[in-house]
Amino acid sequence: MQNSADRSRFRRRLLDWFDQNARDLPWRRKKSLYRTWVSEIMLQQTQVVTVVEFFPRFIRRFPDVPTLANASEADVLKQWEGLGYYRRARQMHAAVQVIVDRHEGKFPDTFDEVIALPGIGRYTAGAILSIADDQPWPVLEGNTARVYSRLLDFDGDVTTSAGQQELWSFAESLVSRSRPGDLNQALMELGSEICTVRAPRCLECPVSRHCLAFQQGDPQSLPNKGTRGMVYEDLQQAAVVIRRGTRVVVRLCGPNEHWSGLWDFPRFTSTPSATRAKLARQVGDRTGLSIRLDQPFRQIRHAVTRFRITLDCYEATDVSGRLRRSKDLRWADINELDDLAMSVTGRKIARAIQKR
Ligand code: SF4
Numbered sequence: 001m002q003n004s005a006d007r008s009r010f011r012r013r014l015l016d017w018f019d020q021n022a023r024d025l026p027w028r029r030k031k032s033l034y035r036t037w038v039s040e041i042m043l044q045q046t047q048v049v050t051v052v053e054f055f056p057r058f059i060r061r062f063p064d065v066p067t068l069a070n071a072s073e074a075d076v077l078k079q080w081e082g083l084g085y086y087r088r089a090r091q092m093h094a095a096v097q098v099i100v101d102r103h104e105g106k107f108p109d110t111f112d113e114v115i116a117l118p119g120i121g122r123y124t125a126g127a128i129l130s131i132a133d134d135q136p137w138p139v140l141e142g143n144t145a146r147v148y149s150r151l152l153d154f155d156g157d158v159t160t161s162a163g164q165q166e167l168w169s170f171a172e173s174l175v176s177r178s179r180p181g182d183l184n185q186a187l188m189e190l191g192s193e194i195c196t197v198r199a200p201r202c203l204e205c206p207v208s209r210h211c212l213a214f215q216q217g218d219p220q221s222l223p224n225k226g227t228r229g230m231v232y233e234d235l236q237q238a239a240v241v242i243r244r245g246t247r248v249v250v251r252l253c254g255p256n257e258h259w260s261g262l263w264d265f266p267r268f269t270s271t272p273s274a275t276r277a278k279l280a281r282q283v284g285d286r287t288g289l290s291i292r293l294d295q296p297f298r299q300i301r302h303a304v305t306r307f308r309i310t311l312d313c314y315e316a317t318d319v320s321g322r323l324r325r326s327k328d329l330r331w332a333d334i335n336e337l338d339d340l341a342m343s344v345t346g347r348k349i350a351r352a353i354q355k356r
Contacts, residue, residue, distance in 0.1 A: 001151070001173075001210055010210045011176055011183055017206035018186035021193070023048075026055050028185075033107035034065055036132035040124050041088050048192070054083055065105050069096040077261055077341040084304065084344050086262055091119025109133055122168075131181040138171035139184045140164070143191025149223035150195060153212035157226035195219075234309045237274065238267040239283045240353055241291060241316040243331065248353065249287055250340065252328040263332075263340040265349055270312070279314065288324035291316035298352045302345050313349050 001007050022028070025048065027039035038058060042051045061079055062068040068076070073093050080089035095117040099107060108114050115125040126137030140148070145158050148167045156163045176183065194201050202214045213219035241249040251266060253259040266283045276293040283291055298313040323329060332340065337350040 006210070007174060008176075010207055011174070011178075013206045013210075014186045014190065015179060015182055018182060018189060022185070022189060023193075026052060026059075031132050033109060033128060033132045035059065036128050037107065037120075037124075038062075038092070040127050040131075041092055041119065042083060044088060044124075045085050046083055050083065065096050065099050065107055068093065069100045069105070073261060074341065078339075081341050081347070082344070086259060086341075086343070088119060090261060094118040095120070109135075111135075111137065127184060130184045134179070134181050136175045136177050136180040137184075138168065138175045139187065140167050140171050141188070143188045143195075144171065144184075146197065146223050147187055147191045147195045150200070150213035150219045151207070151211050153216055153222070155222060155224050158223045159226050163224075232307050234307045235270040235272065235274075236267055236309060236311045237270040237279050238265045238311055238313050238349060239279060239291070239293060239316050240265055240297075240313060240349060241283065241287065241289060241319055242334075242353070243319055246334055247331045248334055248337070249289070249323065250330060250332045250337070251286070254328065259343045259346070261341070262343050262346065263337075264343060264346045265313075267311075276314065280316070283316065286324075287329060289316075289319055289321045291320075292318040297356075298349070300345050300348050302348075309345065311345055311349075313352065315353075 001010055025039075027035055039051065039055055042055060042058070058079055062071060062076075071093070073090060076089050076093045077086055080086060083089075098117055099105060103113065108117075109129065111125055111129060114120055114128060115122065120128075123139055123141050126139050127141075129135040130137045130139065145167055148154070148170050149158060152166075152170055154163075154166060154170075156166060158164065158167060174183065174187070190205070190207070194205050198220060200219050202208050202211070202219060205211065205214070208214050211219070213222055249266060250263045253262050253264055255261075266286055268279065268282050270279075280291050280293050283289065293314040293316055296312040296314050300309075300311040300313065302309045302311070323331060334350075334354055337354065342350060
């Protein structure tokens with residue numbers, strides 16, 4: 001797409017396709033800066049089908065900035081449970097405090113003000129302002145990176161700053177004053193529905209005549225993600241320390257931990273050769289309790305971005321001693337676990353022990 005006439009034809013074809021094929025998603029039915037922001041944050045690293053379920057519930061509970069700002073962080077995290085990546089919820093809660101302090105509770109509508117909010121980068125600021133307010137800002141995220149790479153037949157590493165620069169420049173060249181929000185949504189929709197990772201449906205693609213990778217015949221080889229496409233295995237062990245069959249030890253994850261602000265069971269990174277005795281010692285050091293561990297009662301597998309977690313869960317027997325005094329460590333009734341915000345894997349452990 002070397003010239004502006006070509007880009008105009010591209011936009012027209014893509015928007016025609018979007019007008020006919022746009023999915024009916026809850027956040028598209030009524031637009032506002034706040035609702036678009038909530039949906040964009042939820043959609044980061046979470047599948048659309050999951051967000052479709054969570055978005056209406058979250059909006060009912062927190063319909064506007066003041067309601068979200070007045071809620072406790074624990075309440076926000078609880079409503080976020082199941083979406084994962086809880087840092088997003090904490091940053092949203094921090095962002096609404098800033099909006100109340102600096103913008104009188106009204107979601108800002110300039111790029112500089114929006115990007116200054118916690119948890120918002122260049123993509124999210126552009127997406128919010130283009131989608132909710134039709135401002136002409138470009139977008140670049142996972143779906144559009146794939147689409148742009150293929151349209152350009154760009155085989156440079158898209159995870160490097162040079163690769164990102166190339167794709168952002170292309171995104172900027174596509175922006176127009178006419179329907180910029182719809183164009184951005186159409187580009188992302190094309191990536192998620194037609195120009196998919198493994199099997200792009202080029203014969204159904206409304207912009208195939210503009211696509212250099214299609215013409216070269218090998219679009220699925222793009223984008224080039226360099227070594228960042230690698231998947232890492234993460235072995236973990238968790239100990240469920242139960243007393244009298246009804247109470248269990250839980251700990252609140254600290255500010256520098258992955259699941260900061262969420263409750264979890266004593267959990268440790270492991271190795272294939274780690275022993276139960278070692279885990280029992282680690283639990284003892286952390287809790288002050290003396291325990292013995294049975295065979296694992298459950299193995300949980302869970303994928304988070306590039307990490308594949310394998311979590312072996314053990315039940316502790318012969319529990320003795322006194323739980324260390326700490327505001328981050330306590331006994332909880334097994335039925336009370338439902339009221340505590342937990343990570344996806346923490347919740348799976350809780351469900352497993354509630355069913356026993
Ligand atoms: S022609 Fe194929 S590779 Fe190119 S944008 Fe369309 S779906 Fe993607």
